Structure formats: C-alpha cells, structure tokens
Amino acid sequence: MQQAIAVLDSGVGGLTVASEIMRQLPKEEILYFGDTARAPYGPRTPGEVLMFTRQIIDFLLLYRPKMIVLACNTATAAALAPLQASIAIPVVGVIQPGARAAIKHSRTRSVGVIGTTGTIRSGAYEEALRRIAPDIDVVSLACPSFVPLVEEGRYQSEEAQLAVYEALAPLRGLALDCLILGCTHYPFLRSYIAECMGKSVALINSADETAREISTILYSQHLENRSRIKPRHRFFCSGSHSLFRTIAESWLGIPVPVSRVDMPVIQMVNP
Amino acid sequence: MQQAIAVLDSGVGGLTVASEIMRQLPKEEILYFGDTARAPYGPRTPGEVLMFTRQIIDFLLLYRPKMIVLACNTATAAALAPLQASIAIPVVGVIQPGARAAIKHSRTRSVGVIGTTGTIRSGAYEEALRRIAPDIDVVSLACPSFVPLVEEGRYQSEEAQLAVYEALAPLRGLALDCLILGCTHYPFLRSYIAECMGKSVALINSADETAREISTILYSQHLENRSRIKPRHRFFCSGSHSLFRTIAESWLGIPVPVSRVDMPVIQMVNP
Missing domain, CATH: 3.40.50.1860 (Rossmann fold)
Incomplete structure (x- = not known):
C-alpha cells in the first residue's frame, strides 16, 4: 500500500x-x-x-x-x-513496543522507566509490562525537565547534561538491567543518559x-x-x-x- | 484467549x-x-x-x-x-522477525545469515531483508553440520566447537555488523558462534x-x-x-x- x-x-x-x-x-x-x-x-x-x-x-x-x-x-x-x-x-x-523490548531484554526482571509526569502518573508502562509478565519489577521516574530542553533546542549543552544527572540520581545504584526511555524526546539526550546510567544498564529506545x-x-x-x-x-x-x-x-x-x-x-x- | x-x-x-x-x-x-x-x-x-x-x-x-x-x-x-x-x-x-531485527540493528547495512542448506538455497532471508530495505548487503552461508550435532545432543563438545570454527571460516574478516542465526537449532551453539565471530558482530537470534x-x-x-x-x-x-x-x-x-x-x-x- x-x-x-x-x-x-x-x-x-x-x-x-x-x-x-x-x-x-x-x-x-x-x-x-x-x-x-x-x-x-x-x-x-x-x-x-x-x-x-x-x-x-x-x-x-x-x-x-x-x-x-x-x-x-x-x-x-x-x-x-x-x-x-x-x-x-x-x-x-509507543508504550507497548518499549515494554515488550524490555521484557525481551531483561534477565533480572528489574526494569526502570523514565517519562513525562503524565506518562508516569498514568502507570501505563507498569500496566503494559505486568499484563504480559506479572513477575516483573518496575521502578518509574518522571523527568519533567527533559522535554523543554529538547523542544527549545538545548539538548546538546552542559545544562542538559546537568539536568540528566540531577534527574536520574534516584535511579543510580539500583540493580536495573534496562531502562526504558519512555518519552520520544529522550533519545535526543541519549548520550548523557547512557553516560549517567553506566554500561550495565541497557537503554530501551521506544522509538527504535x-x-x-x-x-x-x-x-x-x-x-x-x-x-x-x-x-x-x-x-x-x-x-x-x-x-x-x-x-x-x-x-x-x-x-x-x-x-x-x-x-x-x-x-x-x-x- | x-x-x-x-x-x-x-x-x-x-x-x-x-x-x-x-x-x-x-x-x-x-x-x-x-x-x-x-x-x-x-x-x-x-x-x-x-x-x-x-x-x-x-x-x-x-x-x-x-x-x-x-x-x-x-x-x-x-x-x-x-x-x-x-x-x-x-x-x-521465524525468518521475518530475524530479518526485521537485523535491519533494526545494522548500521553498516551489511548483514550475514547462516542456516540450513534448504533455508539458504531458498533465498528467503535475502528476500525478506531486501523487500523491506532494498539497499541491504547480505552474505549467506549454509552450515549443514550444525543441526545433527544438536539433534544428537552433542552441542556442548570440542567437536561442536571445531565444527563451528570450520563452518564459519568464510565469514571471519568480513565487515558484517550482525549475523542472523537463521536456524532455530543454532542458539544451542551460540557461545561457540559468538566466540568465533568476535564482539564486533552482534548475533541476531531468530528465536528471541x-x-x-x-x-x-x-x-x-x-x-x-x-x-x-x-x-x-x-x-x-x-x-x-x-x-x-x-x-x-x-x-x-x-x-x-x-x-x-x-x-x-x-x-x-x-x-
């Protein structure tokens, strides 16, 4: 077609x-x-x-x-x-594909999700993940500072890097084996997020x-x-x-x- | 259901x-x-x-x-x-999912496929890959010695490791960025295949x-x-x-x- x-x-x-x-x-x-x-x-x-x-x-x-x-x-x-x-x-x-990819990827069944306030408040990722795999452990975090940085074209800046480190602080040190980028704006900040979370946490890109x-x-x-x-x-x-x-x-x-x-x-x- | x-x-x-x-x-x-x-x-x-x-x-x-x-x-x-x-x-x-995953993964557009004689002779992977992405470069190789090793339960043996190195010799040194395991038996030999191909070649598991x-x-x-x-x-x-x-x-x-x-x-x- x-x-x-x-x-x-x-x-x-x-x-x-x-x-x-x-x-x-x-x-x-x-x-x-x-x-x-x-x-x-x-x-x-x-x-x-x-x-x-x-x-x-x-x-x-x-x-x-x-x-x-x-x-x-x-x-x-x-x-x-x-x-x-x-x-x-x-x-x-874009939620179900990210959830399925996380289930495919995760060996520890411990998955992180970051998104906007609306997405995280909705609980849509937890629901999509647990509907398929009820035993999965989900940690969710809203990162409201990220979208404006991208929409205003400031996604490659020291300010953006700082915002990423600050927002993701609660997730560092948790035993996650993957983190869902649960907002389509976040791949613009991917390199900072990857750097902040370290190599042991795979980033699941809901866009891909x-x-x-x-x-x-x-x-x-x-x-x-x-x-x-x-x-x-x-x-x-x-x-x-x-x-x-x-x-x-x-x-x-x-x-x-x-x-x-x-x-x-x-x-x-x-x- | x-x-x-x-x-x-x-x-x-x-x-x-x-x-x-x-x-x-x-x-x-x-x-x-x-x-x-x-x-x-x-x-x-x-x-x-x-x-x-x-x-x-x-x-x-x-x-x-x-x-x-x-x-x-x-x-x-x-x-x-x-x-x-x-x-x-x-x-x-199992062919289309592997093809789609390879397209998603590959950045160089240079993809390898290994499978049985029947699968490779059919050209089904090339067709599935090129139907979606006509510019993709595909190298295919039949590995007829692999399935009997698995069916006979000899997939964890020096003999299996040798068979893998021998069969995959034509692919080593090629600039592939991923290799599709185009036979559902091959994940049984995955560790030998990964070791032989090296870290720069991602293995696409058609089962996953x-x-x-x-x-x-x-x-x-x-x-x-x-x-x-x-x-x-x-x-x-x-x-x-x-x-x-x-x-x-x-x-x-x-x-x-x-x-x-x-x-x-x-x-x-x-x-």
Missing part, C-alpha cells in the same frame, strides 16, 4: 520515531505532525491530551493514511485505547522499538508499500515552524519543508 | 523459540511438536517440508490453538506463504525475535491470554522421545512429559 504512515507528537520528540521508520522502513512514506503550539503534553490532563490527539488525527485522516502512530508516550497513555476503538485503520502507540513493531504490523496485515517510488515525506506543525525545522533537519539529516496548521490553543494557567 | 500457541519444528530446534515464549510471555500455553523421526529438514525438498508441516498442523489443530508458529527456518521458507493462505488463525514464521513478534501479534489481534491459570505446556514428538526429553529438560529447565505421535516417514536415499 502506497498510502502514508501518519506520525504525531506534541512537538519534535516523535521525530525520533520518524527517523527510525525512515531507517528501518525506507520504502514507507511519512506524514508528520508536531503539535508545537501546545507542547509539552506531559503536564496536561489525559482528557486534554485525548482531545488534542483527536483534533490532529481528524486533520491527518484527510490524507488517507494507512496507519496512525502516536509517537508520544503521553498521548499513548491517554488516547491509545479510545482511538483504537474508534478508528478503522491500525493505531500504534516502535519502528520495529510497525514493520511487524505492516507485514502481518499486508500493508507494506511494495511500490518503487521514492517516498515523499510531509511535515506539519501547529506552532513556530522555524525552530521545529531547524531541529528536524538536524535530527533527520534531510531538508524538511514544514507546513503550519492552526490548532485551538488552550493555555495552561498552572503548568 | 486461553487457547495455546502451537509451535512446531523438525526436532529440538524450536525449543529455543518455545523457551523464549515461556520467558517473554509467561502466561501463554504452548503445544510443541518436534518431528524427530523426520529431522533434519534442511536437506529435504521444499515440497516434502511443506507436506510434513501440513501433517503436523493437521494434528495440532485438533487442540484448537489460537496461533501456529513455524519454529523452523526451513519450514518457514518452504511453507509459510501457502499455510498463511489456507489457515484461518495467524501463522508466524520471533517470541517478541508473537507478543506484538497477540496484542494487536487481541489474542493474549488474560487468565490467571498457570499454563500447562504439552510436548509431542514423532521419533525417539528419550533423547528429545533429555535435551528439552536440559534446555527448558522444567520437567517435559512427551507424547509420541506417529508420522509417515519418508527415508531419504540421497540426503
């Missing part, structure tokens, strides 16, 4: 999923939506995140994609189940793992793109597109023409 | 898949069939392998499994497509990867076992069950009561 895969996120985080789809599935075309005007999603209520996600999907469905990827852990936690129940094409989240599962689902549902036409990806964002474009071009290594799409902004009074 | 997952192989090789299903999906029940009377499948014709696979599945369907896993690369190469077209429940092979994809498919098709009843696995084999049982108990680390099931044996005159 030549139709595109629609990928959406609160901002630039989902680009880590998009770049892995491009690398692991080079024949597939992507429609990307970064909701930069309303990022971060982490501190918002699940109802608000569900509403925002529905608004974006209503827009993306105009392009007739064959699959929707919630490339945002907060949106997956808040919206995956209701969207799967109401949309006819496959809707894939989601691209792998998209491949499985496309194959098992006969949705792969078999054409030889080179894919033409499209990018949309709801806020300032110049910073989005700078970050996207740096992360993806390709020119990224961006279209701006207005979305109804709800200002947070107490973020 | 409380129904079992049916797993079949020419002999003990599929136990590497079964043990990974038990580890990664501890709530799922397994029906295992090892066709020990007719192993190895590697040197047989695709038509014969398809016939044997159909006979085993006809038997296993009596137990109403929810999914069939061809835990044998030779059987996957010969029989996956016709079986998927004729059976109503999901039929999962298949269990991971079974998890994805159960989830996406709402087939997971949600009950709390401890699974009771069942084991069948067509040939001598004492050696099968010894190897199975040693690999799985649990008691393995085996039932014998007769299958029509076709002797190979020129194996």
